[in-house]
Amino acid sequence: MRLKSLVPALYILFLMLPIYWLVAMSFKTTNEILAGFSLFPQTWTLANYTEILTDPTWYWGYINSIIYVTLNTVISVLVALPAAYAFSRYTFVGDKHLFFWLLTNRMAPAAVFALPFFQLYSAVGLFDTHIAVALAHCLFNVPLAVWILEGFMSGVPKELDETAYVDGYSFPRFFVTIFLPSITAGVGVAAFFCFMFSWVELLLAKTLTAVAAKPIAAVMTRTASSAGYELGLLAAAGTLTIIPGAIVIYFVRNYIAKGFALGRV
Amino acid sequence: MAQITLSNLRHSYRPDPADDDDYALKKIDLTWDDGGAYALLGPSGCGKSTLLNIISGLLVPSEGKILFDDRDVTALPPAKRNIAQVFQFPVIYDTMTVYDNLAFPLRNRGRDEDIVKRRVTAIAEMLEVTGMLSTRASNLSPDNKQKISMGRGLVREDVNVVMFDEPLTVIDPHLKWKLRSKLKELHQRVRATMIYVTHDQTEALTFADQVVVMQDGEIVQIGTPVDLFERPAHTFVGHFIGSPGMNVLPCEVKGGAAFFGGEQVALEGPAGGAADGKAEVGIRPEFVSVSTTGGGIAAHVRKVADIGRHKVVEAIAHDSRIHAILEGDAPNAGDAVMLDFKRSQTRLYKDGWLASRPEGDVR
Amino acid sequence: MKKLNQRAWLFVTPVLLLVAFNALIPMMTVVNYSVQETFGDNLFFWQGIDWFEQVLTSERFHKALGRQFLFTFLILIIEVPLGVAIALAMPRQGFWVPFCLVTMALPMLIPWNVVGAMWNIFTLPDIGLLGYFMNHTLGIPYDMTQNPFAAWVTIVIMDVWHWTSLVVLLAYAGLVSIPNAYYQAAEIDGASGWAVFRFIQLPKMKTVLTIAILLRFMDSFNIYTEPFVLTGGGPGNSTTLLSIDLVKIALGQFDLGPAAAMSLIYFAITLLVSWLFYTLMTMNDNKS
Numbered sequence: 001m002r003l004k005s006l007v008p009a010l011y012i013l014f015l016m017l018p019i020y021w022l023v024a025m026s027f028k029t030t031n032e033i034l035a036g037f038s039l040f041p042q043t044w045t046l047a048n049y050t051e052i053l054t055d056p057t058w059y060w061g062y063i064n065s066i067i068y069v070t071l072n073t074v075i076s077v078l079v080a081l082p083a084a085y086a087f088s089r090y091t092f093v094g095d096k097h098l099f100f101w102l103l104t105n106r107m108a109p110a111a112v113f114a115l116p117f118f119q120l121y122s123a124v125g126l127f128d129t130h131i132a133v134a135l136a137h138c139l140f141n142v143p144l145a146v147w148i149l150e151g152f153m154s155g156v157p158k159e160l161d162e163t164a165y166v167d168g169y170s171f172p173r174f175f176v177t178i179f180l181p182s183i184t185a186g187v188g189v190a191a192f193f194c195f196m197f198s199w200v201e202l203l204l205a206k207t208l209t210a211v212a213a214k215p216i217a218a219v220m221t222r223t224a225s226s227a228g229y230e231l232g233l234l235a236a237a238g239t240l241t242i243i244p245g246a247i248v249i250y251f252v253r254n255y256i257a258k259g260f261a262l263g264r265v
Numbered sequence: 266m267a268q269i270t271l272s273n274l275r276h277s278y279r280p281d282p283a284d285d286d287d288y289a290l291k292k293i294d295l296t297w298d299d300g301g302a303y304a305l306l307g308p309s310g311c312g313k314s315t316l317l318n319i320i321s322g323l324l325v326p327s328e329g330k331i332l333f334d335d336r337d338v339t340a341l342p343p344a345k346r347n348i349a350q351v352f353q354f355p356v357i358y359d360t361m362t363v364y365d366n367l368a369f370p371l372r373n374r375g376r377d378e379d380i381v382k383r384r385v386t387a388i389a390e391m392l393e394v395t396g397m398l399s400t401r402a403s404n405l406s407p408d409n410k411q412k413i414s415m416g417r418g419l420v421r422e423d424v425n426v427v428m429f430d431e432p433l434t435v436i437d438p439h440l441k442w443k444l445r446s447k448l449k450e451l452h453q454r455v456r457a458t459m460i461y462v463t464h465d466q467t468e469a470l471t472f473a474d475q476v477v478v479m480q481d482g483e484i485v486q487i488g489t490p491v492d493l494f495e496r497p498a499h500t501f502v503g504h505f506i507g508s509p510g511m512n513v514l515p516c517e518v519k520g521g522a523a524f525f526g527g528e529q530v531a532l533e534g535p536a537g538g539a540a541d542g543k544a545e546v547g548i549r550p551e552f553v554s555v556s557t558t559g560g561g562i563a564a565h566v567r568k569v570a571d572i573g574r575h576k577v578v579e580a581i582a583h584d585s586r587i588h589a590i591l592e593g594d595a596p597n598a599g600d601a602v603m604l605d606f607k608r609s610q611t612r613l614y615k616d617g618w619l620a621s622r623p624e625g626d627v628r
Numbered sequence: 629m630k631k632l633n634q635r636a637w638l639f640v641t642p643v644l645l646l647v648a649f650n651a652l653i654p655m656m657t658v659v660n661y662s663v664q665e666t667f668g669d670n671l672f673f674w675q676g677i678d679w680f681e682q683v684l685t686s687e688r689f690h691k692a693l694g695r696q697f698l699f700t701f702l703i704l705i706i707e708v709p710l711g712v713a714i715a716l717a718m719p720r721q722g723f724w725v726p727f728c729l730v731t732m733a734l735p736m737l738i739p740w741n742v743v744g745a746m747w748n749i750f751t752l753p754d755i756g757l758l759g760y761f762m763n764h765t766l767g768i769p770y771d772m773t774q775n776p777f778a779a780w781v782t783i784v785i786m787d788v789w790h791w792t793s794l795v796v797l798l799a800y801a802g803l804v805s806i807p808n809a810y811y812q813a814a815e816i817d818g819a820s821g822w823a824v825f826r827f828i829q830l831p832k833m834k835t836v837l838t839i840a841i842l843l844r845f846m847d848s849f850n851i852y853t854e855p856f857v858l859t860g861g862g863p864g865n866s867t868t869l870l871s872i873d874l875v876k877i878a879l880g881q882f883d884l885g886p887a888a889a890m891s892l893i894y895f896a897i898t899l900l901v902s903w904l905f906y907t908l909m910t911m912n913d914n915k916s
Contacts, residue, residue: 004717008714008717012728016731018789019734022750080643085639105651107850110871120654142647250730323815343812360831369817373817373820414813417817
């Protein structure tokens with residue numbers, strides 16, 4: 001029994017090591033980093049964090065990321081809800097093909113779309129806006145949200161719909177006051193995944209922005225390459241990008257297992 | 266095959282049980298005879314599944330011993346006890362064929378393939394699933410799946426006991442009786458000890474030769490279906506078995522006679538039991554007769570329910586509700602009637618336990 | 629039975645418009661580029677299938693494709709069994725369950741370039757925790773900017789670090805959905821630990837494992853950011869996977885025609901292999 005719990009313990013240790021190193025680096029001074037190896041910061045410093053939180057090019061990166069991630073999550077879930085309902089409740093001409101086609105977009109390499117996206121969003125005048133990134137991320141998040149929500153909705157008995165109609169509910173009222181509350185877990189999981197994939201994606205976000213909507217992840221790559229060896233600063237910026245994810249995951253912790261199975265267990 | 270003895274058994278799911286309430290099973294002493302058909306009957310949460318899991322070895326009791334014949338098996342794991350158990354929901358191995366499912370317990374024990382084949386064929390024959398032997402088990406209907414679960418229990422020739430944990434829960438009503446009579450037939454053919462756990466009195470009474478009634482972790486009565494019906498050892502058994510259950514009326518005992526609302530009620534025989542304590546009279550609705558002219562206790566009819574073969578009359582006398590089952594004509598709601606209790610079926614209970622003895626019984 | 633209702637199209641229209649805008653228009657652009665040659669100034673010349681022939685016969689593409697398949701193969705062969713093993717060893721209830729789930733999911737919520745940067749810092753030969761440990765404590769020379777083998781080991785371990793949890797969480801979700809009666813019945817039937825895994829746990833995990841394998845295939849086959857930040861495709865071209873090569877051609881060399889043709893071939897391979905996986909894994913379901 002004890003031997004068995006060693007497996008997840010070792011795995012978690014393995015997961016935590018690089019994260020620990022990133023956090024440890026972020027509290028070291030540049031001199032200490034360049035001087036050589038030290039397991040713990042010898043002189044703790046908050047200088048790296050102070051710089052990030054006082055320099056607009058840094059902290060606007062965070063604000064930009066949070067804006068487009070939130071926009072994307074809201075758009076993805078809102079448009080996915082009615083579609084998922086249609087897939088889970090009705091048969092219609094071409095439903096299977098449509099569902100499959102939606103899923104194929106999840107398979108497209110982002111690298112394939114980088115250049116055409118740049119041209120498309122430039123052409124419609126949305127280049128370097130938050131909404132451009134939010135819309136672009138819908139490419140893979142909307143199919144995923146539809147898929148997750150469809151899984152959860154199919155778990156709700158159809159009798160619920162019929163009872164509501166018999167009781168004289170109109171469709172919109174039924175959907176909002178009865179149906180939605182019964183799949184809140186599904187909505188939470190879908191939102192979580194949209195947040196996750198929008199937050200971690202960089203290639204498209206970087207391609208579609210220049211200054212005004214530049215995501216934090218892109219700010220980091222520029223700093224890393226141009227300013228050379230500012231490892232402490234890079235580590236601090238990286239550490240700060242872990243925090244929103246950690247907060248979000250804490251909120252959905254009880255649904256994680258079921259959520260990752262996309263409601264299909 | 267073996268006689269199973271439970272001796273001084275207690276079980277608690279808590280690590281440090283303090284008083285009786287912490288125990289899911291409170292002191293069980295019981296012997297199951299070899300080859301018997303038993304039912305373990307009781308409401309949800311009475312401890313019957315706990316008891317079953319202790320016999321099968323899935324649970325180790327906090328205190329006490331389990332003996333198979335004279336062998337102490339308390340510490341043995343399920344696989345070593347040679348028992349079989351059928352669960353509430355059919356447990357089948359989805360990826361295997363029906364044949365492989367039935368052969369699984371034998372193959373795990375390293376039996377020769379020709380023995381496996383002989384046993385599986387015989388069991389499939391008995392269960393009438395011969396035609397499905399090569400289909401994948403996941404494609405079966407729920408009742409057939411449950412049959413396969415039973416078959417896996419019966420396929421080993423040396424099982425000490427086969428236990429059924431509410432096996433008909435997920436089966437369609439019209440197939441239930443079919444499966445139930447199949448079980449009864451199987452018991453007669455294989456003669457293994459069978460313990461059937463259920464909260465359904467019909468299932469228990471039709472399957473078993475001996476019914477063990479449990480409540481709150483205790484055994485209240487062990488007896489034949491007729492015993493349970495006619496002489497419930499406890500008012501709980503009276504309530505639980507029968508539809509509607511036994512009428513239990515508050516009474517006073519003076520000089521060996523029982524008085525309900527001041528009127529004397531003739532008991533089956535001498536009253537015994539503790540001198541003080543709560544006294545009650547118990548009479549089954551089947552033995553209450555209703556008339557407008559005869560003698561008995563005056564009551565008025567509150568309602569009459571026609572449930573097909575007979576009618577259930579609900580009457581009120583001395584603020585107590587009394588049911589009576591009538592065949593044929595019944596009074597109407599609101600009528601004033603006289604209720605007469607059949608004397609030989611009128612029992613006295615003290616603190617819930619049977620306290621009267623039949624006439625002529627000189628214990 | 630689901631209702632036949634053509635009004636359902638009304639419900640899917642927003643999704644259709646959004647995904648069509650994002651998928652169809654760029655896809656048409658790619659198709660457009662793939663059959664034409666441009667010298668700038670919006671001048672295009674019909675090229676037919678020349679670019680496709682060029683890509684399909686180029687050694688560079690073959691090598692990148694080979695590296696890509698090797699990478700994805702290693703990822704699947706390591707992460708799927710490892711993830712299942714960890715899920716099997718995880719506690720089923722109690723305080724440690726949410727703790728395990730949250731810490732395990734954490735790597736997946738870190739932006740991909742931060743993952744690359746983090747592993748870069750972690751593996752630096754003299755001041756990274758892993759790099760220092762290998763070079764100075766164990767005395768094994770380890771520098772992934774110099775040694776292709778070290779670079780390969782590092783990107784594979786990085787992906788294992790990043791994504792094994794996905795398999796763990798999916799497999800775990802499958803495992804906790806198995807009713808206790810199955811384990812009890814197996815115990816009574818005298819099944820061995822292996823038989824319990826083979827005949828109870830594995831069949832019940834099948835759906836979620838199908839999802840896990842498909843997702844891990846797609847994502848590892850399309851991987852770009854993490855290895856690009858970590859190794860930049862080097863040393864030499866040793867870790868230049870398909871996406872990295874594609875971006876090099878499209879944005880680095882601005883060879884739009886070949887890049888577009890390569891994109892379509894790339895996409896087609898992803899679709900084809902995904903379909904193959906899916907068909908193979910669900911084949912038994914339809915057999916009665």
